[in-house]
Amino acid sequence: MTRLTNIQLFCILVITMITTPYQVLAKLLAVTVAQHGWLAILGSILPGFILVWAYYYILVNSSRPFPGLLEEHCGTVTGKILGFIYIWVFYLVAVKSLVIFANFFLSNVLPGMPISILLIFIILPAFYALRKGLEASVRTVELITITGYPLAMLLLFFGLGPETDWSRLLPLGGFAVADLFYGILLVSTYSSFMIVVLTLGPFCHQPGNLWKWMFSAYGLFLLSTLVIAVIPIVTYGSALTSVQTFPAFNIARSTNIAGFIHNIEIILVSAVMPGVFGVLAIFWFVTCYSIQQVFGLQDYRIMVGPTAIMAGILAVLLVPNIHFMYIMLERIFPWIFITLFGLLPLLLALVIRLKRPKDLQPGMMAGNN
Amino acid sequence: MKLNFLLGIITLFIVLLCCSGCYSRIELEDSIAAVAHGLDISPDGTQVISSGQFALPPQADEEEAPKFLIRSASGPTFSAAEQVIRASLPRHPVWSKAETYIIGENIARRNIGLFLDRLGRTNAVRETSLLFLAYQSTPEEVMSTRVEPEDNAEAALSKLIRGQEPQTGIYRPVSINEFLYKVSAEGIEPVLPQVKIESLEGKNGLTIDGLAVFRGRQMVGSLNEQESRGYHLANNATRGGLFNITLPDSSRPGGQSKHTLELTSSRASVQPLYSQGQLTMKITIIAEGNLFELDTPQSLIDMAQLSLFEQQGSEALKSDIAACIDRAQAYQSDILGWGQILQGRQPALWESLKADWPAQFAGIAYEIECEYKLRRTYIQGRGIIEE
Numbered sequence: 001m002t003r004l005t006n007i008q009l010f011c012i013l014v015i016t017m018i019t020t021p022y023q024v025l026a027k028l029l030a031v032t033v034a035q036h037g038w039l040a041i042l043g044s045i046l047p048g049f050i051l052v053w054a055y056y057y058i059l060v061n062s063s064r065p066f067p068g069l070l071e072e073h074c075g076t077v078t079g080k081i082l083g084f085i086y087i088w089v090f091y092l093v094a095v096k097s098l099v100i101f102a103n104f105f106l107s108n109v110l111p112g113m114p115i116s117i118l119l120i121f122i123i124l125p126a127f128y129a130l131r132k133g134l135e136a137s138v139r140t141v142e143l144i145t146i147t148g149y150p151l152a153m154l155l156l157f158f159g160l161g162p163e164t165d166w167s168r169l170l171p172l173g174g175f176a177v178a179d180l181f182y183g184i185l186l187v188s189t190y191s192s193f194m195i196v197v198l199t200l201g202p203f204c205h206q207p208g209n210l211w212k213w214m215f216s217a218y219g220l221f222l223l224s225t226l227v228i229a230v231i232p233i234v235t236y237g238s239a240l241t242s243v244q245t246f247p248a249f250n251i252a253r254s255t256n257i258a259g260f261i262h263n264i265e266i267i268l269v270s271a272v273m274p275g276v277f278g279v280l281a282i283f284w285f286v287t288c289y290s291i292q293q294v295f296g297l298q299d300y301r302i303m304v305g306p307t308a309i310m311a312g313i314l315a316v317l318l319v320p321n322i323h324f325m326y327i328m329l330e331r332i333f334p335w336i337f338i339t340l341f342g343l344l345p346l347l348l349a350l351v352i353r354l355k356r357p358k359d360l361q362p363g364m365m366a367g368n369n
Numbered sequence: 370m371k372l373n374f375l376l377g378i379i380t381l382f383i384v385l386l387c388c389s390g391c392y393s394r395i396e397l398e399d400s401i402a403a404v405a406h407g408l409d410i411s412p413d414g415t416q417v418i419s420s421g422q423f424a425l426p427p428q429a430d431e432e433e434a435p436k437f438l439i440r441s442a443s444g445p446t447f448s449a450a451e452q453v454i455r456a457s458l459p460r461h462p463v464w465s466k467a468e469t470y471i472i473g474e475n476i477a478r479r480n481i482g483l484f485l486d487r488l489g490r491t492n493a494v495r496e497t498s499l500l501f502l503a504y505q506s507t508p509e510e511v512m513s514t515r516v517e518p519e520d521n522a523e524a525a526l527s528k529l530i531r532g533q534e535p536q537t538g539i540y541r542p543v544s545i546n547e548f549l550y551k552v553s554a555e556g557i558e559p560v561l562p563q564v565k566i567e568s569l570e571g572k573n574g575l576t577i578d579g580l581a582v583f584r585g586r587q588m589v590g591s592l593n594e595q596e597s598r599g600y601h602l603a604n605n606a607t608r609g610g611l612f613n614i615t616l617p618d619s620s621r622p623g624g625q626s627k628h629t630l631e632l633t634s635s636r637a638s639v640q641p642l643y644s645q646g647q648l649t650m651k652i653t654i655i656a657e658g659n660l661f662e663l664d665t666p667q668s669l670i671d672m673a674q675l676s677l678f679e680q681q682g683s684e685a686l687k688s689d690i691a692a693c694i695d696r697a698q699a700y701q702s703d704i705l706g707w708g709q710i711l712q713g714r715q716p717a718l719w720e721s722l723k724a725d726w727p728a729q730f731a732g733i734a735y736e737i738e739c740e741y742k743l744r745r746t747y748i749q750g751r752g753i754i755e756e
Contacts, residue, residue, distance in 0.1 A: 108492055120383060128380040132373060163547055168554075170713030174720075236546070239553040243489075254496040254546050262497070 002134045004203045006213045011145035012138060013194055013217035016282050018224050019275035020097060021190045022152060023104055023246055025225060026232040028330055030242035033183040035168060036175045037229035040183025041222060047184065048191045051342060052218050054349040055194060056211045059201045061352045066198030066286075068293040073352055082344075083294040087287055089340050091307065091314075093193065094283035096333065098122060098315040101276040103322045108249045109269055119312045122273075126281040130288065130304045134203070137281040144274040152271040153224065155264065156231045159251035168237050169230065189334040191221055192341035193279075199286045245322060248272075284311070395461050401425075402466035404437065404523035407508020408447060408484045409473025416443040417476070417483060419450035421462060422512040422521055436520040441509050447487040464493040469523040470545065471501050471508035472561065477581060477588035485552060488545050496546040501526055502581040504563035504591070511564050514573050522575065529577055530562055538610015538632055539598045540577050552583075555723065556708020559583050560600065563591060584702040584727060592696055599693030602686060603652060603705055607635045611661055612689075614681040621664070629662040630682050633744070641711050643718060647734065650707055654686060654739040660746040675743050682741035690737050701727035 004012075029037030062069035067086045071079030102118055129137040194214065201210055232247035235254070241247050252268040255261065285300070288307060292300040319325040407420030420441040428434040442453035455462060476483055488494050503511045516525035530542045540562050551559035565578035580592040580600060592600055601607055610632045618626035635656035642649045660678065697704050708726050712719040722729045 111492075124380045124383055128376055131376060163544070163550075167709075167713050171716040171719075174716040237550050237554045239555075240550050243553070250496065253492070254544075256497050 002138075002203055003205055004134075004138055004200060006204055006206055006209055008138050008142055009197065009200060009204055009210065010213040010217050011142045012200060012278075012282055013197060013214065014145050014149065014220055015141050015275055015278035016193045016196055017190055017217065017221045018149065019272070019279045020100060020193075021187075021225050022228055022248055022272065022275065023100055024326075024329055025186070025190065026229050026241055026247040027244060027326070028186050029183055029229050030233065030238045030247070031330065032186060033175055033179050034238040034242070035170070035233050036172075036180065037183065037233065038169065038226055039172075039175070040180055041187050041225050041229060043180060043184040044187035044191065045222065047188045047342075048218055048222070049215075050346065051188070051192060051194065052211070052214050054346045055197050055201075056214060057349045058198060058345060058352060059207065059210065061356065062202075065200075065202040065289070065293070066195070067290050069198070070348075073348060073355070080294055083290060086340065087290045087294060089336065090283050090287040090290060091311070092333075092336070094280050094287060095311050095314045095318055096328075097276055097279040097283070098311060099318050099325060100329075101272070102315060103319075103325055104246050104249065104272070105269065107245055107322060108253075108265065115316060116312070119315055122276060122280060123308055123312055126277055126284060127304060127308045129277075129281050130285055131301060133301075134285060137285060140274075141278045141282065144278050148271045148274045152268065152275065153227060155252055155255070155268050155271065156227055156248060158255045158257060158261065158264070159231050159235050161235070161254075161256065164234050166234050168234050185334050185338055186330075187225060188342060189337045190225070191218060192337055194218065195341040195345060196282055196286050198345070199289055200282075245326075280311075395463065399461055400463050401458060401460040402463045404467060404521050405469040405471060405512050405526075406464060406467040407441070407471045407473065407503070407512060408476060408487060409503075409508050410476040410479055410483065411443055412475065414479055416445065417447055417450060418443045418473070418507075418509075419447045419454065420471075420507075420509045420512060421451075421454060421464070421467070422523065423458075423462065424521060439509060439512050447484065465495060467523070468495065468498045469501065469526050470494075470498055471503050471511050471522070471526075471564065473503050473508050474505065474581075474588070475507070477502055477561075477583070480586050481552065481583065481588070482586045485549065489549055494545065496544065496549070498545050499527060499530065499542050500545055500548050500561055501530075501564045502561040502588070504565045504578060504581070506564075506566050510566060511575065514566050514575050516575050517572075525575055526564060529575065533577065535609030536611070538607055538612070539594055539601060540580070541601060541605065551706075554709060556703060556710075556712050556719070556726065557706035558585075558702045558704045560592070560704050582697065582700050582702050582704055584700060589700045589702055590696070592693060595689050596693040596696045599689035599691070600697075600704060602635055602654060602656075603637050603639075603690045603693060605637070607632065609633065612682075612685055614678070614685050616677065616681060618664075626664040628660075628664050628678070630678065630685075630741075630743070631659040631661040632656055632686075632741075633658045635686075639705070639707065639710050641707070641714055641718075643715060648711075648718070648722075650710075650733055650735045652690060652735060652737045654690070654737070654741075656682075656686060656739065657742045657744050658682070659744055679741050679743050682743070683739040686741055687737045687739045690739075691735075694735055698731045698733070701731045703727070703730045707733065 029040055033040050062072055064072055067083035070082045074082065098119060101122065102115055105118055106113060106115060129140060197214060201207055204210060232241040232251060235251060244250050249265060249268060252265040255264055288300040288303040291297065291303045319328060401423045403421040404424050405422040409418040411418060418441055420439060422437050422439050424437055425435060440454045440457060442450040444450035444453055472484065512522045514522065519525040530540055533539065534541050543561055548559050551557050560580040560582055562577050563579045563581050565576050566573050567576050579594065580597045581588050582590050582592060611629050612632060613627055613629055615625045615627050617624060635654055638653050640651040642651055703726065707730060
């Protein structure tokens with residue numbers, strides 16, 4: 001069995017949680033709560049902590065990785081049904097990351113490039129990595145976290161030029177509470193991508209220390225999303241940010257440091273692309289692994305080929321245009337993800353808590369103690 | 370194992386093929402770079418006009434060979450007009466190389482909404498490019514004007530505006546980003562530097578002449594040089610610039626002497642004060658500078674004299690800012706962003722005023738406090754001539 005170090009799991013969580021918000025969250029928050037995106041991020045701290053607790057609690061009280069643990073806690077039939085649903089939702093996240101990146105790339109960088117070539121360009125390395133096994137993907141994700149993540153954040157900071165005006169975050173009040181709650185929901189959607197820990201956590205050397213790394217990854221997610229949401233607002237204002245398709249890309253386009261560092265958008269693309277590979281590879285692995293668990297297959301790798309072809313086709317068919325993609329990201333996906341990655345695990349944690357015999361010590365994973 | 374190795378090789382080849390950057394490529398010898406881009410509308414308002422100034426490849430053996438060519442075309446949209454230009458050019462025009470955009474006065478006075486989308490949507494426009502308004506002329510005429518020693522209008526305009534900012538402190542560059550932000554945000558209106566064609570020594574040349582003021586989607590007027598300096602002072606943290614003061618001097622013809630002071634830095638802050646139903650904007654300017662040139666070399670500059678210079682300096686800056694505010698209020702155009710300041714500091718008050726903001730802005734009382742401090746007198750303290 002492949003073993004992951006805790007730091008590898010931390011890297012996986014960082015990449016899976018941050019890559020998609022990096023591309024779209026600033027716009028989504030500007031549309032929903034104008035300049036108050038940072039308040040929505042602060043508001044998501046509590047739900048985020050609860051999620052981390054729920055995931056950790058499920059993890060240490062289960063003997064099988066997700067979604068096999070559903071059968072353990074909910075019974076075979078319910079567990080298999082839920083597992084089957086989760087297969088599709090994990091797959092949806094993988095395909096969604098492809099769709100967002102394809103739109104990002106084709107809108108801003110090479111509009112003339114056929115989408116099929118672009119999808120092959122992304123899918124093929126992930127396909128190869130998954131065929132090689134989890135270790136190859138995870139090591140790549142580790143490298144991406146060390147190189148791509150700091151570069152991507154640095155590029156955002158480069159956007160803080162002489163036209164930056166911090167007063168564009170004002171006024172502090174004057175927002176609709178319902179909008180703020182929706183903003184919190186949007187942010188929590190991406191923190192709920194931490195659910196991959198339920199599948200990958202049991203592969204770790206020291207599952208008992210996982211909570212520290214989960215909290216660290218979540219802390220980094222919060223800091224990163226604050227930067228992602230605030231910099232476009234202080235650079236462009238909320239009105240302009242809300243009409244841009246990918247504000248982070250506009251930041252890179254308009255970066256000009258003393259006439260010396262400019263035209264750096266291609267560097268941004270090269271920083272985002274490995275992140276997309278990371279999200280795709282991890283959620284694709286979780287999908288295939290879930291199929292193995294639910295259908296009792298010998299090896300998850302036999303599902304990599306068929307799902308690769310389907311992912312390419314679905315990525316083309318899922319959204320007809322970028323406008324529809326944002327409708328999905330704003331109105332449809334958050335409800336799906338928060339229900340299945342947030343509320344259901346929370347419910348599961350509560351069920352486990354209620355069902356747990358009083359004399360059993362918590363904090364020990366059955367499969368690893 | 371063999372299958373994985375083979376798969377790895379195939380993956381590598383396919384990825385390398387995709388990395389070659391062949392998509393959307395434009396060969397250098399098949400392209401021509403636009404250095405400036407003009408956007409205007411026909412006098413009857415039925416067609417928009419797109420103009421491009423294209424840099425010609427340098428001719429090694431011909432010094433006098435033309436350095437650029439200009440093409441203009443009209444159409445229902447700017448993109449349609451650019452397709453017409455494309456049809457007349459054997460090479461592919463690369464619009465994304467244009468770093469200067471010149472807006473025609475016609476379209477600015479009619480509806481700026483007609484070109485905003487052209488500036489903001491495609492990646493052919495770089496948001497850091499500079500915007501100018503062709504004052505009393507068309508973008509094509511501006512682009513046709515050669516400004517020695519520069520080869521084209523783009524280089525000339527860019528250097529004109531960037532060069533004068535630290536020296537005269539009247540105008541500053543306006544990027545597409547800044548313009549789009551001010552058009553899209555509530556409680557602030559944009560301005561654009563005006564480019565005028567002037568006859569200099571028998572040849573036409575370009576000068577920056579005032580700022581075009583917008584309200585909503587239209588240009589509503591212009592600021593002159595003094596008002597433009599006031600705008601610059603009231604809106605920004607400035608660095609550099611010279612300005613003149615007059616002091617009473619009975620020994621001089623007209624009873625006045627004129628002196629030039631330097632403004633090395635200034636910082637403006639605006640505070641909305643609301644009391645008894647009356648809104649007043651308090652503008653505070655903290656500035657410092659140097660003695661730059663004295664009309665009459667003074668035998669001794671003592672503290673009292675320096676204080677007089679400072680006082681007159683403060684008055685001069687106040688008068689520039691007041692001139693700008695009065696003009697902006699006359700145009701009902703909040704170019705100073707008072708609405709935005711109000712929105713940030715007193716949101717409830719802003720909510721009650723924003724529906725009729727242009728008219729409300731015109732009636733707002735203001736106070737200006739200016740503190741100008743002289744720091745140095747350069748390499749001379751006393752004047753050369755002793756009295």
